[in-house]
Each structure stands twice: as C-alpha cells, then as structure tokens.
Amino acid sequence: MGAWGTGFYSDDYTMDVRDNYLDLLRKKVPPEEAVSQMEAQWRPNRDGEQGYLFWLTIAFLQWEYGHLLQERREKALTILSGPVDQERWREASSKDQQKRREVMEKLAAKLQGEPEKVKKLRPYTHKRLPWQAGDVLSLRLGRECEPWHGGTYAWPFDDLYTAVVVMDVWEEDIGDIYDIPVVAGYYWLGAEEATMDALEGIPFLRGDDWFRGREEQKRYLYSANIPYRMDRLWYDLKKIGHLEELPIFPPEEWDYEKKTNGWGLINQMLVMEWLLEGRTIPHRSTWSDPEADRERAWRRAQAYFKGSDSSSKALLERMRVFLFEGIGEEELQKKKQEEWEGLQKRYTDPIHQKRLWVAIFQGEEPPFLIRKGKET
16 A cells, blocks of 8 residues: 555655655746646546545645645545545554544545645755866865774875866756766875866876776766865865866766765775875875874864764764774774775785785874873
8 A cells, every 4th residue: 555654644655746746836837737747647537546645635735835726625525525545444453544534534624724824835946066167176185084984094194185177067956956066086195285286297096986996997087066065174175276178088988977976985086096006195294293183183073063963963072082082902903904804805906905904004093093002
C-alpha cells in the first residue's frame, strides 16, 4: 500500500503529489494550471486503487494555501463520504482502521470550513556563481588536512595553498537552480597564497576521486560545488586572477560527470599525488611557534562552528580536546596503522607503498600536538 502510518501524508503517493504540486507553485505556475499538468501526468481517474488520494491531496493543499475551488471541495467531500478509503484499509488492524477513520473525519471537517488565508510560497531562485570560466582561485588546504580531522599523512599539508582555474559552469536544478563550477587544479603547493606569476607554466593535477591508484582512472576536470559560507571559511576561496585563454585538455575531459564534489576533494587528490611522487612538502612558517599555531587553529575552529546546532558543537568540542588535551599515544598509533592498512590495499606499487608508509609513520607532526603518554 506504500503507507507507513495512518496519517494522511504517511503515504508515498500523497507525499509525492504534495511535493509535485508545491514544486509547481514555487516555479510560479498558477494553481489550476498546476492541477491540469499534474492530472495529465498522474492520471488519477485511471488509478482505481489510490487515484482518489490525488484529489484529496490537491483539495487539502488548496484549502491549506487559500485557493480551494468550490467544485474541488465538493469532489473531495464526496470521496470522503464514500467507502473507498475504508476499502483500501480493510486489511489493516482494527486499531489502525479506527485511527485512519479519525484522520479522514478531521480532513472532512477542515474542508467543510473556511479555507486558510492565502499563503505565498518562496519561489525558486537561481544561485549564481561569483566566478566565470577562466577565473583562477586560491584554495587553502583546509579541513581534510586539519590535525584534529584529517589523516596523519596529510597533517604536514595543513594550511598550505594551491589554486584552481574555473573551466566551465553547469546548472543543477534541484528546485532552486545552482551554478556548479568545473575546475582544474594546479599541481602546485605553497606556504602562501598563489600568485598568477607563480602559476605561470605550472602543470595541472590529474587526480583520481576514488583513490584507486590507477592511472587510467585519473582526470583533470572535476565539478566542485557552489561556494557556501563554510567552504569560504574552510578553504579561503578567493579569486586571484583570470586567464583570457583557457588551458587545453584532451576532448574526453569535457565529458565530465555532472556531480557536485566538495572543494576538499581537490585537496585530497593533490595531497595523495604529491605523496605518491615523493615531492618535497613546503614548510609553513607558522609551525615555528606551537602556541601561536594552536591559537590560530582554535580561532579558525570557532569561526567554522559558530552555529548553534548540535553537530557544530560536537565538532568544536572534538577539535578543542585535540588541540588542548591531545591524543593518547595508543590511539594515535592505532589511527596510523588503520590508515596504512587502508592505503596499502588501494596502492599496490612498492614505491608508492614505501612513500605512504614514510608519510604516515615518519611524517612531520604539528609542533603543538600533545601526545598523551609520550613527551610532546
């Protein structure tokens, strides 16, 4: 039957009809035109088992939003006075049948009364991207490398910078329309923000978003995401220049997958390729002052998680504990061992494995790291 409860909207069919109707209203389709479009699509009069729910849902929504027509009210009340809903629930328990009757009686009582005042739904909007193709953006290696969150092999990359160029933009229609940037990452790392001069002649990153260690799976172009507030904070996203002529990539690169990815994916792919090739990691000047770096990390965390929701508070507390209380030596070694075992399965080349092992077990750790059970 597709129902998980006796409530009117505790039903796949009624929920889908409701969402469809409200979606059309938010697209500024007039109510009766919306009903006509939906009737052609849903064909409720041909659905003997649950088509009646279509008309009840439409009537209830129009009553709720203040534009119920008298003919639709009468049609719904005729349905409610008949046995069709009771017949549909005949195999339910007597207790559920009684609850369902009460639900439908309340619905009938509402439809017999005056409709609600007219309600306006927020129309869908187009979330425009602040950049265009050819714009070059500075991108800080953020959350994926933060010592409290990222893999230990990524810790030395915390607070370094790279850059990307916007290659294309596509629209994602999920009600509101979002401009989604397609970017190519520079194969570059620096202790400071990139400059256009520093990026001159730098190759682009070929990364594998599934981290399978296979050359044939690597690509240059990846869809990122519209820059939300948290993205700007995590990654210090900002425009640093513009290319009048876009870089040239193989034709097959333009057959990119239209699927949004977090900006951190670019960071993760860059970190992994950097380690696999055994490249030297730029050293951050801030790591020369443990206390200053700890306070910097804490201030940034407070900016990230200033929301009052429980998830934000939990993440902030997790970072506070790591920064000011530290991590147990046994817990840290277990974390490193788990990372090594996971990467060892993905990357089977002996040279790659050796470099990853060194990065995990001998890589530089933040000077402010407090290791419980061992001298800092």
